[in-house]
Amino acid sequence: MDLKFLHELIVPAHTKIAMIIMDGLGGLPLEPGGKTELEAAHTPHLDALAAQSALGLIVPLGPGITVESGPGHLGIFGYDPLEYRIGRGALEAVGLEFALGPHDVAARGNFCSVDAAGVVTDRRAGRIPTDASKKLSQRLKMQIDDVEFFVETVKEHRLAIVMRGPGLGVAVTGSDPQKDGLPPLPVRALDPDSEKTARCVNQFIERARQLLADERPANMILVRGLDHYPRLPAFPDLFGLRAAAIAVNPTYRGIARLVGMQVLKVDGDTVADEFAALEKNWHDFYFFYLHVKQTDLAGEDGDFSRKVRVIEEVDGLMPRLMALQPDVVVVSGDHSTPAALKGHSWHPVPTLLYGKYVRADGIAEFGERACARGSLGVLPAKDIMPLALANAQRLAKFSA
Amino acid sequence: MDLKFLHELIVPAHTKIAMIIMDGLGGLPLEPGGKTELEAAHTPHLDALAAQSALGLIVPLGPGITVESGPGHLGIFGYDPLEYRIGRGALEAVGLEFALGPHDVAARGNFCSVDAAGVVTDRRAGRIPTDASKKLSQRLKMQIDDVEFFVETVKEHRLAIVMRGPGLGVAVTGSDPQKDGLPPLPVRALDPDSEKTARCVNQFIERARQLLADERPANMILVRGLDHYPRLPAFPDLFGLRAAAIAVNPTYRGIARLVGMQVLKVDGDTVADEFAALEKNWHDFYFFYLHVKQTDLAGEDGDFSRKVRVIEEVDGLMPRLMALQPDVVVVSGDHSTPAALKGHSWHPVPTLLYGKYVRADGIAEFGERACARGSLGVLPAKDIMPLALANAQRLAKFSA
Numbered sequence: 001m002d003l004k005f006l007h008e009l010i011v012p013a014h015t016k017i018a019m020i021i022m023d024g025l026g027g028l029p030l031e032p033g034g035k036t037e038l039e040a041a042h043t044p045h046l047d048a049l050a051a052q053s054a055l056g057l058i059v060p061l062g063p064g065i066t067v068e069s070g071p072g073h074l075g076i077f078g079y080d081p082l083e084y085r086i087g088r089g090a091l092e093a094v095g096l097e098f099a100l101g102p103h104d105v106a107a108r109g110n111f112c113s114v115d116a117a118g119v120v121t122d123r124r125a126g127r128i129p130t131d132a133s134k135k136l137s138q139r140l141k142m143q144i145d146d147v148e149f150f151v152e153t154v155k156e157h158r159l160a161i162v163m164r165g166p167g168l169g170v171a172v173t174g175s176d177p178q179k180d181g182l183p184p185l186p187v188r189a190l191d192p193d194s195e196k197t198a199r200c201v202n203q204f205i206e207r208a209r210q211l212l213a214d215e216r217p218a219n220m221i222l223v224r225g226l227d228h229y230p231r232l233p234a235f236p237d238l239f240g241l242r243a244a245a246i247a248v249n250p251t252y253r254g255i256a257r258l259v260g261m262q263v264l265k266v267d268g269d270t271v272a273d274e275f276a277a278l279e280k281n282w283h284d285f286y287f288f289y290l291h292v293k294q295t296d297l298a299g300e301d302g303d304f305s306r307k308v309r310v311i312e313e314v315d316g317l318m319p320r321l322m323a324l325q326p327d328v329v330v331v332s333g334d335h336s337t338p339a340a341l342k343g344h345s346w347h348p349v350p351t352l353l354y355g356k357y358v359r360a361d362g363i364a365e366f367g368e369r370a371c372a373r374g375s376l377g378v379l380p381a382k383d384i385m386p387l388a389l390a391n392a393q394r395l396a397k398f399s400a
Numbered sequence: 401m402d403l404k405f406l407h408e409l410i411v412p413a414h415t416k417i418a419m420i421i422m423d424g425l426g427g428l429p430l431e432p433g434g435k436t437e438l439e440a441a442h443t444p445h446l447d448a449l450a451a452q453s454a455l456g457l458i459v460p461l462g463p464g465i466t467v468e469s470g471p472g473h474l475g476i477f478g479y480d481p482l483e484y485r486i487g488r489g490a491l492e493a494v495g496l497e498f499a500l501g502p503h504d505v506a507a508r509g510n511f512c513s514v515d516a517a518g519v520v521t522d523r524r525a526g527r528i529p530t531d532a533s534k535k536l537s538q539r540l541k542m543q544i545d546d547v548e549f550f551v552e553t554v555k556e557h558r559l560a561i562v563m564r565g566p567g568l569g570v571a572v573t574g575s576d577p578q579k580d581g582l583p584p585l586p587v588r589a590l591d592p593d594s595e596k597t598a599r600c601v602n603q604f605i606e607r608a609r610q611l612l613a614d615e616r617p618a619n620m621i622l623v624r625g626l627d628h629y630p631r632l633p634a635f636p637d638l639f640g641l642r643a644a645a646i647a648v649n650p651t652y653r654g655i656a657r658l659v660g661m662q663v664l665k666v667d668g669d670t671v672a673d674e675f676a677a678l679e680k681n682w683h684d685f686y687f688f689y690l691h692v693k694q695t696d697l698a699g700e701d702g703d704f705s706r707k708v709r710v711i712e713e714v715d716g717l718m719p720r721l722m723a724l725q726p727d728v729v730v731v732s733g734d735h736s737t738p739a740a741l742k743g744h745s746w747h748p749v750p751t752l753l754y755g756k757y758v759r760a761d762g763i764a765e766f767g768e769r770a771c772a773r774g775s776l777g778v779l780p781a782k783d784i785m786p787l788a789l790a791n792a793q794r795l796a797k798f799s800a
Binding site: 029032033036057061070071088341345347373 | 409773775776783791
């Protein structure tokens, strides 16, 4: 179902939708026949909510496909992640709250170490401290012809690079040789419209090499993943929803800003602080996206029991959401991050859809296998938004 | 999800995937409330495997659509059967191990009987013995202008006809009137590019009529289903898998060859012989397709209990597969063939996906209704390959 069709059915309402996204929520048992993180967690509030909800498993992008946070979030926000792609460079830049313009080109960068012959000896420059990295990145802001280069440290050796100027195509190769022991690659244009970009980036890299020549260990940079700021229909316009994002981690604040949500201030960095922001702003918005990063971090660390504890922490905060009497609640994740795999995975994500007009399954448990029995079935992540809108009575009947 | 996208995510690995395809596996109860063939079968090994697997029901092509073996197999091999079509003629030809070229045109043929007025009296020429058919088909090899005609007996009256020559379009009608009592139809071109084809086929048919005039009962031929050799991306390249096919029946050997699998020698023609070929070749391939024909034959014959026995035979052989410690196992079928219907049907096919990283449903039964409760849900057959690849850790993360 395309977004234009959906947009035409949008009707105004005063209902409120809350979407609680536990990053990497889906999991796996540590041993055959065991429980997943979500199943192992003691979640009385989520279980009670599940009993009044429709349950299902969402597929972030397609069967068997593991996604990064960018496409994972586009899906739960209702966008087809295959149709709307966010370059990682753009994601890093917006995550830094860099005000990207629609014609800007964003790229990912790394400080790296090269030897006297110019061969890369460490693609991450020993993961230099963020503070040192920030000082160096300031020195790389420059202008080449009519193109401005902005350089911001994301963390340690990682950089967001933004190019601003006329006539910048993005069909170019990167300079990262992808492993140590090789020299950086010259950036090449893959179409005529991108020749200026390739030329400017190569000059930028050469200037950076000169500027960093006396530094150790970060005496060179690598550039890759050039892309335009993605042009997405803005979420609030598309769905007729004044929308707020509550997230601590810059990447998720960036993704939310990218789709046009208002990113709220969170006093503190705990999940409880995020719920406090939700309460504080409840009267000013119709849609709330609340992002919990720690489930994913625990999964990435392979820390099953820490992931369980984070889920239990969120469960303990659910009464504060429900006390606000939301019309529709979605509890889900952007992808799975099983501790057993120490990374993102392709497994469908347990999902709960609560609302006054939801046809509840009466399954009083929120977990992977409970959701597999739910009436939402196995569905694409992008189908969750239309279901939330319908249950919030924000979609008109389709007549012809 | 298109194959190009999937192909770009393929990463090398040393994991092994085994796909056990029981042809026409899905069934129906003989009476309301009864069990299907698979449910009625005593399958302790498949049931134990199911307990460690994710279950679901695959839809070969689309809801309500009954398929032949060609599209049924393309689906389970990951190709969209609506996008990639194999003409039955091409299928027959490759099934005979005929080395079809990419510009060749293949068709299905029949020996038939006609009366003195040229009216078809038996479209199957009394199902003449295969040996007699082979002798006759040898006589039909000929050249018409610059087009060579190859004719091979498939079985009894059935023929595979291949045309080789320049400028052969395939938009032509067939000559088969589809019922007795009518004369063969002239072959007509449906577009200008196919006029040469139509002319050559009509001349070929006329020459065949003359050559067969004194034969009884096979004194004429019918031609239909002309098509090019299908151009498919080769399975081993597409999925980065050295792939082997184990099948006794020529059609399935042909389909496997068509997608680029290496077709293994099977000493004997039983299912046990096929499992022996699996064991013998285990170290040389990463993907194995093992095809069991007898389930379908029993279903076509309406022989419920014989189909049950074939399933039980396969069950008894499963320990030999599991002893090889495959990383991922798929047990499924290319379509349903319920004995109750004595033919192929549209019913989704019970499917089991086993692997170390599969999120198991804990349902200790392999059957239609058990699979309907499984976490794979009801899914297109073509989604099975990406899931198998993901579970074999052969798909990279999609970042943007």
